[in-house]
Amino acid sequence: MKRFCAVLLAMFFMIGNILATSEVLDQTLAAVNGTPIFVSEFNSVFLPILEQYKQNVPITEQTEEKVGKLKDEILNQKIEEIILKQEVKKQRIKVLKKEMQDAVDDVKKKFKSEAEFKAELKKENITIAEFEKKLTDQLANVKLIKQSVEANVKPPTEIEVKDIYDKAAARVKVKKTDISSEDDLIIANFANALKRACGEHVRLRQIFISCPKGATAVQVKSAQEKIVAVKKELQKKSFAEVAGQYSEDSDSKQRKGDLGVIAKGDLFPIINNAVFAMKVGDYNREPIKTEAGYHFFKVEEKHASRDITFDDVKNDIAGVLYQNKARKAYAEYINDLKSKANIKINKIW
Numbered sequence: 001m002k003r004f005c006a007v008l009l010a011m012f013f014m015i016g017n018i019l020a021t022s023e024v025l026d027q028t029l030a031a032v033n034g035t036p037i038f039v040s041e042f043n044s045v046f047l048p049i050l051e052q053y054k055q056n057v058p059i060t061e062q063t064e065e066k067v068g069k070l071k072d073e074i075l076n077q078k079i080e081e082i083i084l085k086q087e088v089k090k091q092r093i094k095v096l097k098k099e100m101q102d103a104v105d106d107v108k109k110k111f112k113s114e115a116e117f118k119a120e121l122k123k124e125n126i127t128i129a130e131f132e133k134k135l136t137d138q139l140a141n142v143k144l145i146k147q148s149v150e151a152n153v154k155p156p157t158e159i160e161v162k163d164i165y166d167k168a169a170a171r172v173k174v175k176k177t178d179i180s181s182e183d184d185l186i187i188a189n190f191a192n193a194l195k196r197a198c199g200e201h202v203r204l205r206q207i208f209i210s211c212p213k214g215a216t217a218v219q220v221k222s223a224q225e226k227i228v229a230v231k232k233e234l235q236k237k238s239f240a241e242v243a244g245q246y247s248e249d250s251d252s253k254q255r256k257g258d259l260g261v262i263a264k265g266d267l268f269p270i271i272n273n274a275v276f277a278m279k280v281g282d283y284n285r286e287p288i289k290t291e292a293g294y295h296f297f298k299v300e301e302k303h304a305s306r307d308i309t310f311d312d313v314k315n316d317i318a319g320v321l322y323q324n325k326a327r328k329a330y331a332e333y334i335n336d337l338k339s340k341a342n343i344k345i346n347k348i349w
Helices: 002-015 039-056 064-090 097-108 114-123 128-148 158-174 182-198 217-234 239-246 269-275 310-340
Strands: 028-032 035-038 201-210 258-263 293-303 343-345
Touching: 028 039, 028 064, 035 039, 035 064, 039 064, 064 128, 064 310, 097 114, 097 128, 114 128, 128 310, 158 182, 158 310, 182 310, 201 217, 201 239, 217 239, 217 293, 258 293, 269 293
Parallel strands: none
Antiparallel strands: 028 035, 028 343, 201 258, 201 293
């Protein structure tokens, strides 16, 4: 239940992380029970998201239709935000000052210092008062949803949980992957997770030398020189030391090349076959080439395949089933509020 509320709080925070301008003298995009959504207010949320979309989606896929759907999603989120705020007021839900302060403190814990927290607010052009007001609104929404939605969501029974486990385990045995319904999607996803958990695992350390597909002659030469240097260093230093010095994977480099525990089948076939054939302590003397570049891997640990019992995973399955029920209940609740609201949209993309 706590996880469901945390997801909702994160969702509301993400949607409203940029405050709308308080004085707006432009067109009304939509109205919810008389409360307007101005074009500039909509753009204050939409434009930063559009910028991220343009950076992450290939330009050939940035069609007018897809951008229009993105606009629809943001407008719908704004409408739901207003409806929830109106329902909070209607039900006279209050947030205590201590609750708000505890939430502020929780957010601050994500930053290294008070100065870094304030710098982030400045970057987002939000004052501490505006931030606290937005956070208070979000906490009120969470309270509303807890009492109106979560209170009516029953945890799954052990029979329901066991049914999912049995069906997923059967899929693993027969290697069935087809999906035909929402329930099948849950079963199929859990079957994949079960298959990974049951299979072999290795803990790997990596040294990565970048040389992407289509690299120039200069880039290829540079990569080859680094490979020669890595080979020499590995004769004198530990794999971890060399990874920390030479690896060009910025994420794993900070951990001296440690990639953590990886399930068999999660890596490219050429890498998968090589590392699972190695013994603990071994590393490949010649780098493995992929489209990204060259890889040296060291096997730190190996874990044999094992059976996963119902008791091992029943709490995980129950959590997934509960969240699925909660999402459905929330969708039904918000749709019911929307059906009773007077919503006018003045602009179609």
